[in-house]
Amino acid sequence: MDRNLALEFVRVTEAAAISSSRLVGRGDSKEADKAATEFMRKTLNQVNVDGTIVIGEGERDEAPMLYIGEKVGTGNGPKIDIAVDPLECTDATAKGRDNALSVLACGPSGSLLHAPDCYMDKLAVGAECAGKVNLDWSVKENLEAISQALEKEVDDLTVMVMERDRNNDLIKEVRTAGARIVLILDGDVTGAIATALPHTGIDVLMGVGAAPEGVLAAAALKAFGGEIQGRLVFRKEEELSRARGMGVDVIEEKLNNWFPAGYSRKLETNDLAKGDNIMFAATGVTNGPTLKGVRFTSRGAITHSLVTRSKSGSVREIRTDHRFETDPIY
Numbered sequence: 001m002d003r004n005l006a007l008e009f010v011r012v013t014e015a016a017a018i019s020s021s022r023l024v025g026r027g028d029s030k031e032a033d034k035a036a037t038e039f040m041r042k043t044l045n046q047v048n049v050d051g052t053i054v055i056g057e058g059e060r061d062e063a064p065m066l067y068i069g070e071k072v073g074t075g076n077g078p079k080i081d082i083a084v085d086p087l088e089c090t091d092a093t094a095k096g097r098d099n100a101l102s103v104l105a106c107g108p109s110g111s112l113l114h115a116p117d118c119y120m121d122k123l124a125v126g127a128e129c130a131g132k133v134n135l136d137w138s139v140k141e142n143l144e145a146i147s148q149a150l151e152k153e154v155d156d157l158t159v160m161v162m163e164r165d166r167n168n169d170l171i172k173e174v175r176t177a178g179a180r181i182v183l184i185l186d187g188d189v190t191g192a193i194a195t196a197l198p199h200t201g202i203d204v205l206m207g208v209g210a211a212p213e214g215v216l217a218a219a220a221l222k223a224f225g226g227e228i229q230g231r232l233v234f235r236k237e238e239e240l241s242r243a244r245g246m247g248v249d250v251i252e253e254k255l256n257n258w259f260p261a262g263y264s265r266k267l268e269t270n271d272l273a274k275g276d277n278i279m280f281a282a283t284g285v286t287n288g289p290t291l292k293g294v295r296f297t298s299r300g301a302i303t304h305s306l307v308t309r310s311k312s313g314s315v316r317e318i319r320t321d322h323r324f325e326t327d328p329i330y
Ligand code: VTB
Pocket: 088, 089, 090, 164, 185, 186, 187, 188, 189, 209, 210, 211, 213
């Protein structure tokens, strides 16, 4: 894959972010998602790749655009798999809350886990803690390992967790261990990336969020040298058999009351995003710990994006001043 593709993809997430950010705070998450999806598809189809959507807006019959299996790009170029979330955090956008992003990850065919639409228990850390944590350990053990790696007390660690009842036991365990917690209403892709950026103050992301977002986070963390471990967790038998159909090893055994149907074996970063040729692009829609949201100006808009390539380990932060008058896309 040509390294310039990464910069092509940031144009795609910028366009999706700008179009959906016009709907920030308007109370309509569906419209915001639709705007992002339309613009993402339009710009993606101008890129010289032979792309297939492997994580997208849903199955063909439930999503008119960017559905799983949809072919995107001009068709002239490398054969790649693409995972997208045109608007990660639709509700946050509708309510003008933090953490909304437009996101895209890609890699050679077969490199991205075709994660089913179910939940995933996640543990994400930055480079200093990579290889030193384990989802199979207790919360306390992981926090102690992180404390050692970062050379600071457990009490001084900050854990990001999604505020959901299903994460209540985890929250209790973190509190018992003594670490600090930042609860977020949405957006654990942003949360996972934040662990790799020391200025965010987030040391680790823990807890159950959506599975497709776990793959997107893995694609981003690769370039940083960070790590995410995840376990698919199933509410219904149907979710479990879907994962099994995708080649994931599953255990048909009740995990807890939230996930009575079972869980998968532990998945490592490389199971989620395989190999060393993964690219990731994200543009902020609303503000977050890693990226600023879109700001409109008298002549257009300013966006803030992140572009990474795992091959070189490059991480670019791109601030773009868009001028609508002269940019054909807008
Ligand atoms: C999770 C999380 C996402 O939505 O998918 C969440 O990973 C949905 O969880 O970052 P619930 O079903 O509990 O609402 C996000 O927060 C935004 O898409």
